[in-house]
Amino acid sequence: MTDRTIDLDQRRGLASQHATELRRLVSDVEANEEALRKRQEEVERQLLARPAESWLEAADKARYLLGRYAATTTGGDARTRTLIAAVLQDFDRLTAVSSVT
Structure with missing residues (x-):
């Protein structure tokens, strides 16, 4: 051995x-x-x-949900992905504006 x-x-x-x-x-x-x-x-x-207590929390929930949807086969067409990307950019832009004011 x-x-x-x-x-x-x-x-x-x-x-x-x-x-x-x-x-x-x-x-x-x-x-x-x-x-x-x-x-x-x-x-x-x-x-x-619990429900969102601010628009920022609501945007975070929506961001997560949109990301999950975009990853599915039904969320996979180019137009839908472009719309989701635009909404996520809007969230980022509006969140940045909200945190500055």
Whole structure:
């Protein structure tokens, strides 16, 4: 018996190494998607916990929602993405003006 580990990937053929790496990547993506889903649920719980107390808070909620919508396939056409980007720029501009006054 030996204390040295054996790198089994080096003993596999190239196709087998590629398949193993692909399985690992898919597993990582699935784990990351699950973690993201849980974080999104927590953010949404907090956003729903109480009504906005200012226009800035309302804009933050809308910004989050528009970002989620833009990431979906239905929010993916160019015109919709352009409109969402324009609204988000408006929020940024108006928020900056509000914080100065």
